[in-house]
Amino acid sequence: HEKDQDQTEFLQAVDEFFSTIEPFLTEHDVYQKSNLLQLITLPERVIQFRVPWQDDKGNWQVNRGYRIQFNSALGPYKGGLRFHPSVNLSILKFLAFEQIFKNSLTDLPIGGGKGGADFDPKGKSDNEIMRFCQSFMTELAKHVGPDTDVPAGDIGVGGREIGYLFGQYKRLKQYDAGVLTGKPLEFWGSKGRTEATGYGVVYYVKHLLEDKKDSLKDKTVIVSGSGNVAIYAIEKLIELGAKAVTASDSSGYVYDPDGIDLALLKDVKEVRRERLTAYAKERQNAQYFDGDSVWNSEIKADVALPCATQNEIDIKQAQLMAENGIKVVAEGANMPCTMEAAEYFIEQNIFYCLGKAANAGGVAVSALEMAQNSQRQQWSKEDVDQQLDDIMLNIYENCRDTAARYGQKDNLMMGANIAGFAKVAKAMLAQGLV
Ligand code: NDP
Helix, strand or coil, X not given: CHHHCCCHHHHHHHHHHHHHCHHHHHHCCXXXXXXXXXXXXXXXXXXXXXXXXXXXXXXXXEXXXXXXXXXXXXXXXXXXXXXXXXCCHHHHXXXXXXXXXXXXXXXXXXXXXXXXXXXXXXXXXXXXXXXXXXXXXXXXXXXXXXXXXXXXXXXCECHHHHXXXXXXXXXXXXXXHHHCCCCCHHHCCCCCHHHHHHHHHHHHHHHHHHHCCCCCCCCXXXXXXXXXXXXXXXXXXXHCCCEECEEEECCEEEECCCCCCHHHXXXXXXXXXXXXXXXXXXXXXXXXXXXXXXXXXXXXXXXXXXXXXXXXXXXXXXXXXXXXXXXXXXXXXXXXXXXXXXXXXHHCCCEEECHHHHCXXXXXXXXXXXXXXXXXXXXXXXXXXXXXXXXXXXXXXXHHHHHHHCCCCCCHHHHHHHHHHHHHHHHHHHCCCC
């Protein structure tokens, strides 16, 4: 759409998507004829609002809040909230667009949405976070509900923020446990939700490797990020006998040749809410690389899990990763590889596991949280984890089989995009394109 030309991240996501689903569109010309492609790239609804809040000194601050309700063909809008200073319409539209197809791949009844604010949680006190969340929800509550739109967390939004958002929703409306997911366990969160995205991405790689008669055991893994996704990816890697040797944040990265010490990482990031420099200081043999990206390193490894943010890996870094021996790239983050980097991995026969598929475990367990809330039940951690593992296997096989069906064996990117699209497109057509 002409009016979206300045939305670079959104255009990138749309271009990447359409460039890979062509074989499907050629086979099903009904979608081109019905103008579905034009339709599917326009959100059903975009909500923008101001978020005024008071800091600890009593000064009024203001941020921009958003909710993108992109597509409800498969169910209520579902997708996280991101609080980060870089947030704008383009970034949230790219995330919401990808969410449609990711949610479709889970085979659970959820549509696609995303939201957030250009608020920077870094350095804010607990009270400031609370006041911000309360103000944000004061507007958002008008547009969400357990059967219409169900937000969750994303960058800068974890259990603490979801708790404050939930409390405010309840004051304004009523007790609807299912209006948000990623809730703390005491008020109807799902066991295993915190771990789900990180565990899920590792399960996806596990199933891929098993399919190739290999395993994660003794593999060396480069991980970027040190937030929710990265921490639980590292936890599952360790459990499966692999060695994660790095973690990063926006200031630099840590290389720990002995393998990341998970207890220390959790203490620094989740309990003390400090930076990775603290980890490096307290851990023998760990080195901190200030201001650098882990993707510029020369560390030899087998698997790469980008779990920080969009466009963290460009073509030069992709080439370096191939030189360093990387055989599998699985995206914990959304769109962490540029289009050129992604195409390069596929050309080099490096298994490239697209975020829409590989990181779908988080939203899948969010949908399980909705199911538990509707039932007024809380399932056991083992039960949720087994369902997550099964869902990731199902997604992997769907990507693999779809790619093979369109003549591109092992092109898991094409497989993910076509499989995700096919279901949404069919539903839209059956519903009269609404
Ligand atoms: P967190 O806020 O918990 O952690 C984000 C991590 O990435 C932090 O280490 C942060 O470092 C780093 N990071 C964020 N922005 C940048 C940046 N611009 N440059 C470098 N590093 C950055 O978020 P999550 O772990 O939840 O999310 C990480 C990624 O995973 C995102 O792309 C998100 O969309 C995706 N994702 C998350 C899901 C979930 O369930 N949480 C589900 C599916 C995908 P710093 O502290 O310095 O900012």
